[in-house]
Amino acid sequence: MTTFVDRVELHVAAGNGGHGCASVHREKFKPLGGPDGGNGGRGGDVTLVVDQSVTTLLEYHHSPHRKATNGQPGAGDNRSGKDGQDLVLPVPDGTVILDKQGNVLADLVGQGTTFVAGQGGRGGLGNAALASARRKAPGFALLGEPGEARDIVMELKTVADVALVGYPSAGKSSLISVLSAAKPKIADYPFTTLVPNLGVVTAGSTVYTIADVPGLIPGASQGKGLGLEFLRHVERCSVLVHILDTATLESDRDPVTDLDAIEAELQQYGGLENRPRIVVLNKIDIPDGQDLAEMIRPDLEARGYQVFEVSAVARTGLKELSFALAGIIAEARAAKPKEEATRIVIRPKAVDDAGFTVTLEEDGIYRVRGEKPERWVRQTDFNNDEAVGYLADRLNRLGVEDELMKAGARAGDGVAIGAEDNAVVFDWEPTMMAGAEMLGRRGEDHRLEAPRPAATRRREREAERDEAQREYDGFKPF
Template sequence: MTTFVDRVELHVAAGNGGHGCASVHREKFKPLGGPDGGNGGGGGDVTLVVDQDITTLLDYHHSPHRKATNGQPGAGDHRSGKDGQDLVLPVPDGTVVLDRNGNVLADLVGQGTTFVAGQGGRGGLGNAALASARRKAPGFALLGEPGEARDIVLELKTVADVALVGYPSAGKSSLISVLSAAKPKIADYPFTTLVPNLGVVTAGSTVYTIADVPGLIPGASQGRGLGLEFLRHVERCSVLVHVLDTATLESDRDPVSDLDMIEEELKQYGGLEDRPRIVVLNKIDIPDGQDLADMIRPDLEARGYRVFEVSAVARTGLKELSFALAGVIAEARAAKPVEVATRIVIRPKAVDDAGFTVTLEEDGIYRVRGEKPERWVRQTDFNNDEAVGYLADRLNRLGVEDALMKAGARAGDGVAIGAEDNAVVFDWEPTMAAGAEMLGRRGEDHRLEAPRPAAQRRRDRETERDEVQREFDDFNPF
């Protein structure tokens, strides 16, 4: 059964916004008291947050589909819908978020670091919020926007100061077990370590973490063995430690060729050329191991490596190694740039930025792209003529109609608003007056006007009676 997962594909979907409500207040002796439809609630976000207690992506391997809750629709009597609940997904420290094309969206390092993987949809406005002096009785409400849904890839890169790399059964697990309090699985067969092990080492006043990366073999950078799965775990490390086996029983191997092979795989993987290297000759407690270490040490030092002879079993040479690593790590930490407080960058909109674009495509369709037009289309109930008319008014005020005219559009030409896979297409009519004509101007209902004074009502009745009498006299010939 899988116990460690460091790469998963996650399908996240934020909550949809609730629809606004179109309602009219009614009470005794006041059947048309004005619009009172409430707004819809916003959909919940999907947020990734770093949790130090999480060390694997196993949960998302078993349950890759995650969705936040939707916002509730509005109701009459000015009651707004409840917002959807945000979905918080804990991830390990060092998680990288990528899209399906491999582009990095976020690099989550540090306890509490967050990333909004899916933005919840906005709730639609009710007709009470849409009412104004000119639009006293809107007979429509705005729809809630759909939540953001996308596929992302989570990759875990171990956050450690030191990475132990080497051939399988070189003694990396034994070394980390004696340098720290980690208790990895140790055996005398290859690929004992199937997951990266982390340990904490204290050397004087320096505390650092050390990672035991599973064994590499030739071709690991191209996917052979387990190397490709775990090479990413050395990317964040400040120091690479080559653990070489001086007592190998394989006749076709020796420590120097093992070192060359590992370096070639690191080179093929890329991005690790600037990391300082330290060579550890392990298993010198075996007589043949000590003899081989004495033989190859001058050659390694001639290459520029710092060489340490240790025995994880006899626990010799460990103190010198741990303090040497502490010194290199302290230098690496001092060389890192000082993190400054987050700066707020203000990018004012250009004076000629209309907020949308109009382009003529090869099939003769004029396509309108922009945040506002596309959002307004998503909020429109196209089964309601008044809502469609409201959309037309908003687009006209934004300047879409003028831009279409400048682009050469004529009456009857096709216009699409939005992307190709999710667009609203219609035949453009420049003088189109959509809406409820029976109400006069959109949103105005004479039934909701203030009552007339008694004297005015009496004069209107007398005038109506006189008109009826005149019509009767004109009709009666006698």
């Protein structure tokens, strides 16, 4: 049974926004008291938050589909709909968020760090919010915007100061068990460690974390063995510690050859060239191991490595190793610039971005793409002519019609707004101005106008009677 998962694909869906309400206030002796439709509620967000108590992505491996709740629709009497409830998903410290193409969206490090994986849809405006001096009684409301739905990939990169690397059964788990309070599974057969183990070490005034990475073998960076699955866990470490087995029973292996093989895998994986290295010659409690350690130590030191001879079983040489690691880590922390815990990739828009694009496709369709036009289309009720006219006004003010003319569009050409799988297609009429010219004084109702004084109405009736009399006199025969 799987107990540790460090990479999952998650399908998130934010809540949809509630629809706006089109309503007219009515009461006794005032049947048309003006628009009073409320706005729809906002859809809930899907948010990832770092929780130190979570150490694996196992929960999302079993339940990869997550959805927030929808916003409620608005109602009459200016009542707005209730917002949807946000869905908060706890993730381990060191989780990297990527899209399906492998682009990094966020790198979550530090307790409480958050990232909005799915943005809730906006609630639609009610007709009360759409009313204006020109549009006193809108007979329509905007629909709620669908919530953001997308697939993301979450990768866990263990946040540790020290990474122990080496061949299977080199003694990494034994070493971490005596340096810290960690209790990993230990045995003398290959691939005992199936998941990274993390321990906390105190050396003087320095406290640091140490992780042992499951056994690396030649070809691990190309997917052989277990190494590829866990090589990402060494990326955040400040120092790499090579654990070399000086008492191996395999005739075709020796500590120096093991070191070269592991370094070759780390080099092929990439990104670790500037990390300091320490070599630990383990199992010197065995006579042959002690002799071999003394034999190869000068060669390793000549390569520039700092070498320590230890025995995890006899617990010799551990204090010197622990304090040496503490010194390297303290220097690395002092040299590291202070930065925000949250590292989110921001891709700003160009300063000359008009907010939409118009392109001519092979089938002769002019496709309009942009955040605003597509959102307005999603919020439009196409069963309501007045709502369609309002959409035409907005697109015209944004400059869509001007761009269509510049692109060469002519009367009768097909225009699509949105992506291919969810677009609104219509025949374009360049002489068609906004909906106000088509539908007259859209949204105005003379019954809602304030009553005029009686004297004014009497003068208007007398003026109309006099005008009618003059017209009659003009056609009277002599």
